[in-house]
Amino acid sequence: MMQNQFMGRSCKVRAKPSAAAYQKMSKAKIALSTAASIAASAMLIRSIANEILPSGIQDYFCSGLHRVSRYMSSQLTIVIEEFKGLSINQVFEAAHLYLGVRTNAASTQRLRVGKTENEKTLEITLDRNEEFFDVYENVKLKWRFVCLQVQAPAAFRNGNMGDYNASLRSEVRQYELSFHNKHKDTVLNVYLPHILEKANAIKKESNVIKLHTVNYDRWDANDTIFKHPMTFKSLALDAELKEDLVEDLDNFMNGKEYYERIGRSWKRGYLLYGPPGTGKSSLIAAMANHLKFDIYDLDLTGIQSNSDLRVLLLSMPSQSILVIEDIDCSIKLQNRESEDSSKNQSENQRDDKVTLSGLLNFIDGLWSCCGEKRIIIFTTNHKEKLDPALLRPGRMDMHIPMSYCNTSVFEQLVFNYLGISHHHLLEQIQELIMEVEVTPAEVAGELMKRKCGGADISLQGLSKFLQAKKTEKIKRKTNMKWMSLAAQ
Numbered sequence: 059m060m061q062n063q064f065m066g067r068s069c070k071v072r073a074k075p076s077a078a079a080y081q082k083m084s085k086a087k088i089a090l091s092t093a094a095s096i097a098a099s100a101m102l103i104r105s106i107a108n109e110i111l112p113s114g115i116q117d118y119f120c121s122g123l124h125r126v127s128r129y130m131s132s133q134l135t136i137v138i139e140e141f142k143g144l145s146i147n148q149v150f151e152a153a154h155l156y157l158g159v160r161t162n163a164a165s166t167q168r169l170r171v172g173k174t175e176n177e178k179t180l181e182i183t184l185d186r187n188e189e190f191f192d193v194y195e196n197v198k199l200k201w202r203f204v205c206l207q208v209q210a211p212a213a214f215r216n217g218n219m220g221d222y223n224a225s226l227r228s229e230v231r232q233y234e235l236s237f238h239n240k241h242k243d244t245v246l247n248v249y250l251p252h253i254l255e256k257a258n259a260i261k262k263e264s265n266v267i268k269l270h271t272v273n274y275d276r277w278d279a280n281d282t283i284f285k286h287p288m289t290f291k292s293l294a295l296d297a298e299l300k301e302d303l304v305e306d307l308d309n310f311m312n313g314k315e316y317y318e319r320i321g322r323s324w325k326r327g328y329l330l331y332g333p334p335g336t337g338k339s340s341l342i343a344a345m346a347n348h349l350k351f352d353i354y355d356l357d358l359t360g361i362q363s364n365s366d367l368r369v370l371l372l373s374m375p376s377q378s379i380l381v382i383e384d385i386d387c388s389i390k391l392q393n394r395e396s397e398d399s400s401k402n403q404s405e406n407q408r409d410d411k412v413t414l415s416g417l418l419n420f421i422d423g424l425w426s427c428c429g430e431k432r433i434i435i436f437t438t439n440h441k442e443k444l445d446p447a448l449l450r451p452g453r454m455d456m457h458i459p460m461s462y463c464n465t466s467v468f469e470q471l472v473f474n475y476l477g478i479s480h481h482h483l484l485e486q487i488q489e490l491i492m493e494v495e496v497t498p499a500e501v502a503g504e505l506m507k508r509k510c511g512g513a514d515i516s517l518q519g520l521s522k523f524l525q526a527k528k529t530e531k532i533k534r535k536t537n538m539k540w541m542s543l544a545a546q
């Protein structure tokens with residue numbers, strides 16, 4: 059190059075090209091025109107092929123080309139979908155937890171951060187379509203979080219809730235894990251098991267129990283953190299019953315060999331019965347906290363059919379508690395006899411509604427064969443209203459009576475709420491407790507009312523409350539006596 063004298067220093071003029079440069083340029087021109095003519099020919103051949111070749115042959119060539127390109131690619135991608143059939147895919151869940159911790163320290167561009175009131179730390183996850191690069195034992199791995207929107211099936215859009223497919227998700231979530239295919243064995247046999255192990259540790263450390271409820275015929279993905287403080291220590295329950303129950307739960311937890319030996323599925327059923335306010339929900343909370351199992355709270359009134367119920371139960375993971383409260387009134391569960399009388403109805407018609415036999419058969423049958431370490435709890439305020447099928451021996455493993463306060467339960471409540479075991483008013487209150495029907499919830503409520511005034515004020519208040527109950531009881535009894543005399 060030479061400086062142009064007229065246009066100053068910044069302007070440069072190219073020198074005349076040499077013979078060698080001319081040669082190079084003409085070679086480049088030839089290469090370009092060859093490439094262009096190949097592309098044009100390819101397009102021509104493709105359009106001719108599209109017109110004259112049958113579509114089957116075209117597909118064959120396309121899939122062949124696809125196979126060749128895949129063969130030449132060295133990348134392997136593993137797709138980890140959120141659901142495996144109807145159940146949550148544990149590998150997805152583990153990846154979610156693992157990446158939540160790993161992405162924290164990584165150079166990802168978009169993260170999702172969230173926290174509920176009960177959570178101690180921020181939950182960090184990858185944002186949609188975001189990538190994260192991990193290195194494990196010198197293997198480079200690329201994670202990608204993919205969310206695909208899917209339209210609900212027509213049946214669902216038209217409001218036909220009966221079709222359980224309709225309840226399928228509006229968004230399909232999956233992780234894609236890509237790496238060089240020479241590391242396939244390491245990833246499958248070492249890296250993914252490592253992630254499962256890490257996720258278990260993260261879960262244990264977080265010590266979080268979740269409460270799952272049903273939303274549009276499926277378990278809500280935005281499950282709530284269950285933070286009920288009730289434990290077996292704070293639950294006021296007959297001392298012997300409490301001991302039996304804790305032992306039963308511990309045996310259940312360590313019972314893998316036992317259940318295998320006797321050939322029964324690893325599940326346990328409890329029926330809690332008693333008047334409102336006697337602590338049924340509190341006992342469920344104590345059980346969940348003791349076992350560290352998530353709670354799946356199923357309101358049968360919202361379930362349309364046995365098939366919907368089946369989908370929900372099948373998608374429950376192992377190590378969980380299924381709770382069906384107020385089983386006597388949550389749904390018009392037909393009893394066996396009336397179901398038998400409707401035997402001539404078609405199968406389809408009977409599948410249209412949730413029935414007690416549908417529920418019990420499923421729990422005893424298919425549900426037992428998949429998943430393990432599961433607890434089912436039914437509660438009722440009216441045991442006498444329950445179908446005999448539910449009370450049959452062997453159906454629910456333990457029937458737990460939750461009753462009005464007795465002196466032992468009262469002593470525990472006084473100790474828990476006031477921190478005392480001796481007081482001059484206790485004896486008099488215990489006598490009253492034996493005479494009236496008072497629930498632990500009522501006693502707890504009275505003890506809490508005047509907690510600022512100290513034990514004296516609280517116990518005086520409770521004593522008054524019980525006296526009023528006793529007077530009411532006497533009045534009722536007298537009225538009934540007069541009424542029966544009048545009737546004679």
Ligand SMILES: Nc1ncnc2c1ncn2[C@@H]1O[C@H](COP(=O)(O)OP(=O)(O)OP(=O)(O)O)[C@@H](O)[C@H]1O
Binds near residue numbers: 295333334339499502
């Ligand atoms: N046995 C108990 N020990 C300690 N607290 C109790 C007990 N029973 C009831 N309570 C107190 O009373 C409140 C209400 O009790 P809980 O909801 O467990 O009763 P429930 O039998 O489930 O009532 P319902 O049948 O109306 O659901 C609880 O939050 C708890 O504070």
